Amino acid sequence: MRLKDKVALITGGATGLGLATARRFAREGARLVLMGRRAAKIEAAAAGLGARAVVGDSAVEADIERAVGAAQQDFGRLDILVSSTGNLAESRNVRETELAGFMESLNGNLVAPALAARAAARAMTRGGAIVLIGSTSGLIGSQNRFAYATAKSGLVGMTRQMAVTLGRDGIRVNLVAPGLIPTEFNEGYRASLGAERLAAVTAAYPMGHLGDPDDIANACLYLASDEAKWVTGVILAVDGGLTAG
Ligand SMILES: NC(=O)c1ccc[n+]([C@@H]2O[C@H](COP(=O)([O-])OP(=O)(O)OC[C@H]3O[C@@H](n4cnc5c(N)ncnc54)[C@H](OP(=O)(O)O)[C@@H]3O)[C@@H](O)[C@H]2O)c1
Numbered sequence: 741m742r743l744k745d746k747v748a749l750i751t752g753g754a755t756g757l758g759l760a761t762a763r764r765f766a767r768e769g770a771r772l773v774l775m776g777r778r779a780a781k782i783e784a785a786a787a788g789l790g791a792r793a794v795v796g797d798s799a800v801e802a803d804i805e806r807a808v809g810a811a812q813q814d815f816g817r818l819d820i821l822v823s824s825t826g827n828l829a830e831s832r833n834v835r836e837t838e839l840a841g842f843m844e845s846l847n848g849n850l851v852a853p854a855l856a857a858r859a860a861a862r863a864m865t866r867g868g869a870i871v872l873i874g875s876t877s878g879l880i881g882s883q884n885r886f887a888y889a890t891a892k893s894g895l896v897g898m899t900r901q902m903a904v905t906l907g908r909d910g911i912r913v914n915l916v917a918p919g920l921i922p923t924e925f926n927e928g929y930r931a932s933l934g935a936e937r938l939a940a941v942t943a944a945y946p947m948g949h950l951g952d953p954d955d956i957a958n959a960c961l962y963l964a965s966d967e968a969k970w971v972t973g974v975i976l977a978v979d980g981g982l983t984a985g
Contacts, residue, residue, distance in 0.1 A: 867910025
């Protein structure tokens, strides 16, 4: 019970890495608020975990504040935020990227976590832990994903900035940067590669295989728990060694 009695908000908690993290946190005794835009998905995820579901867009100020308010109303406080939202709205290279897609990517991948972190930092009056889900795309270059990489690298600066600002208030801020983990998020990307190129992408990982959502859930658990009480401002790549090469 490494999160016994802790109150956690997980944005993007309906599917993928956020849902795996929600399940892990529930097993460790956390009380949960899950947020997502698709009502049916977030309600199903929450029901399975005895969590509170909040339907909303974390890039919308009023919505994310409502989600933080739900944690405070139901459980009296907020101890943990995991921001696991993101999109691949604009995945092209710098020459091909259109402004509308670029802005949509920044909104979902950078503004949404920023608003979530701000709302959480305001609510964490007795300390807490913020975990942002970034990406290896924010740490190393790749052929495409100009907008996504720009947004995800912004989260690195955001993490360090907040860690310094909020340290004295007992709020720790860390970032988990996953490598490729098969989820609904990258179904289209994996399908577009085909078997042969997907095998080549997989072979680029020093450990020789892709990740599992539980790899991220376990990293989030450590960073959110009191075991990491002196860990802040860290960029933790969970990527089978991809960024080590
Ligand atoms: N899977 C990977 O290989 C991988 C690798 C590196 C980084 N990541 C990062 O990991 C995070 C989670 O990805 P995932 O693989 O778990 O994808 P996913 O299954 O698509 O999960 C993303 C979740 O976020 C929700 N969401 C998206 N934008 C939102 C918003 N503005 N407000 C509220 N909810 C929102 C989505 O639900 P709704 O659409 O219903 O809102 C969805 O449940 C993302 O930040 C992604 O960039 C993933």
